[in-house]
Amino acid sequence: MKELSLHLLDIAENSINAEASHIIISVEENSLDDILKMSVKDNGKGMTSEMAQRIMDPFITSRTTRKVGLGIPLLKAAAEMCNGFLHIESHPGSGTELIVQFQRSHIDRMPIGDLAGTILHLVVGSPVVHWTFIYKANDEIFEFDDQIIKQELNGIPLSEPIIISFIRNEISSGIKSLRLASDY
């Protein structure tokens, strides 16, 4: 993967597969502590803490189509290359939270990339899920929650053109208003 937002998309897909009905994606940039932290938290099936450790192995996967699951091991390797870590906390029946952290200024830290596009695709492509997105840049926060939009639209499919534009604008202008100056 060439962008961190693609990794987020990948991890969020895991949450969807775990039958989560509410997924919270959070991205936090702190230029003072030099930390970039991302997390995906869901209320899906969850797993034992023993399984949560085992999934760091590329040969452990819940996929039946292939014997290899590279999403988590690759993200873990990317974080560790940047003085970071990846941690998964999970309990059967109550969901999973994956937290990954990088040294923000590390030369090998891949760019965040198209975060707005990623969130838009998740919201539109998996409308059954309640999506919450939180973006924090130093002390400022932008929070997006699709419930308000869905309640107001009351059943209109999200892939209608004007609605896609509306959601796209909401998310990208919210992120832009906070994006740190020295950011990529």
Next chain:
Amino acid sequence: MPTIKSIEDLKKIREEALRKQEVKSASGQKQIIVGMGTCGIAAGARDTMKAILEKIENENLSGILVTQTGCIGICEMEPIVQVQIGDAPKITYGKVSKNIADRIIDEHILAGNIVKEHMINL
């Protein structure tokens, strides 16, 4: 606290969408399914999805449902896009770039002709 720019804007959007929806298509619900497994994402599926949503927005195409799915097992053919129109059999396309996605929408979804050269058999 989450805020939406304008609830008023949303209300107007809802009314406009409702008006458009009244014109139901005779051929049945049109659905595009984009594969978003790790293999798909690594192969560029997000850009494929982006192309599809942009085309829908720019050409104001109403009535197309766009959803995503996980890995279906033919990772070497990713990005994969499936088209389902009404009760017709689901058609699977492989290695779908932005250009091919545009063609799929123009030729298959809008005009009803399968883009045979990009179709794959599962």
